[in-house]
Amino acid sequence: MQANHIPVRISRACAATLLLCAALTTVLSGQAQTDPLPSWNDGTAKQAIVAFVKTTTDESNPAFVKPADRIATFDQDGTLWTEHPLYAQAMFAFARVGQLAPQHPGWKTTQPFQAVLTGDKAAMGKFTETDWMQIVGATHAGMSTADFEQLVKQWLATAKAPRFDRPYTDLIYQPMLEVMQYLRANSYRTYIVTGGGQEFVRVYSEQVYGVPPEQVVGSSIATKYDNSTGKPVLMREPKPFFIDDGPGKAVGINLFIGKRPYAAFGNSGGDAAMLEWTQAGDGKRLMMLVHHDDGVREYAYGPGGGLPDTRVGTFSEALMTEAQNDGWVVISMKNDWNKIFPFDK
């Protein structure tokens, strides 16, 4: 909002002194020279991003988008950070099961908790929606929103991701950070639209991605206002409220943002509706899918990858066909990215 006032002030100042205009012009044009996407190899994907930004921010172009409407949405798991072998939030839930187990002796012999406590990966791989809701209910509810935030913070500070032995928040994709920054530098607002928990992601989204809490749309459980003590709290209840996945991503975008994105980035079938909804708008739109085809530097799954039937971040042959038919750009992590993580040399 406030940004709207600044140009007015500058132009008034310009009227006051021509020297100022010359100085500002020098400074602004000087800043625009460097490559905004240094971790991207030159190719179709990088060119598509640059062409999209240049076209939609060029006032003389019929596809110009006014700054207030510049919305870009990003899936998180598998699009902004690593999702294999399992979503970070599932790892958080499993850790909580371990912490809470002493208070629930029955869990040792009751599924789905028994599988988590014994580390039975085969059983965990077959968890149903009902199993997951039981685990979420036991680990994500029954506390205030403020207490939940603290639990997530504590876990993030100590947990390490498998294979890389680093905090989960280190496993973010440098090229995607550059896309977000490039878009923001061109007055796009970047939203995360995740199937993961909205209140989970909001804990670190600002620090990790530069995305403030109010620009995180995600799945949520019900909360209940309780002012019985005179100090109001919102209590998290063990029942789902909104599932921001698949068709739910189009619903969530309309519900939380109320504007159609001009650019959308995903990596799995859960993102297809978000890309379809984005593309159905008029003017120029950008739809991109991250393809995990680099088993050396990260993981390989999806068409041509090493784990074609993975249930985490499913990229089916049908999705690849939809992408080809609709002109969505598929990003090859192996070929399009010269760097994957910020810590890569």
Added chain:
Amino acid sequence: MQANHIPVRISRACAATLLLCAALTTVLSGQAQTDPLPSWNDGTAKQAIVAFVKTTTDESNPAFVKPADRIATFDQDGTLWTEHPLYAQAMFAFARVGQLAPQHPGWKTTQPFQAVLTGDKAAMGKFTETDWMQIVGATHAGMSTADFEQLVKQWLATAKAPRFDRPYTDLIYQPMLEVMQYLRANSYRTYIVTGGGQEFVRVYSEQVYGVPPEQVVGSSIATKYDNSTGKPVLMREPKPFFIDDGPGKAVGINLFIGKRPYAAFGNSGGDAAMLEWTQAGDGKRLMMLVHHDDGVREYAYGPGGGLPDTRVGTFSEALMTEAQNDGWVVISMKNDWNKIFPFDK
């Protein structure tokens, strides 16, 4: 986001030429001289608003709030525009009942539709939640979100509010517009948090209040993604999804914004939880209630008003007591506002 870059550019330009700094200083300080709240009489309410803004934007004050956290929330009906004799959205629903009646001959003899079609005010005054949901289901659902937007636009363009014989969007409170503008000029983001329909208010919020759709939190019905024709739509379904009223306003603020407001403005019992939730944060917070005590220029209801038992915008004695006990500021429309509507002389 983009606003963050501007000061950097200005300060670099300042380094380039001292003349620029002098010019900018003159322009900026010149702008700060005028009264930002000309429609407010000097008094407790006006002073509370000015003191709140000065305190929370003064970097040397312990209660300083960084711009990213500057959130202010406003109820709509009765706080930003007139809600009597009945909410504008209810009038829209009644008009839709009339339009749709020829397709539903049974409505002539079936409640609650019969009451609407015959203009039976006594019966309408006793509508239950179930009656209202039937009317909302019949008038607000069964079409796409895009078609609903068109219906609202068409109605707003032609409907006239009783007593004033003007479009509903004329009946907005000039003093509240000034508060919103004053807050925005001080980097606060202004959100509408309404018990009314989120998608109804989003149609006109930007034009009428300067509040973009993504800053409107409201009640909603379920929507369903439908891509069966290859041109995706979101269909509005006849079932409630979220009720943003009473305790729901605290829930909605957390769900949609994820940050606690520093200032909250309401006018009825449906806003109490929003004000409690706001006040429960640390630092300096501003809680205000509009009291409709001016039957000459608008309507008088609530304690001391002419319509103490009104069901529209109920301001009970208990709410007045809560306001007094908690230090919430009650705005007297009669005494605090020298102008009510923009069209007032």
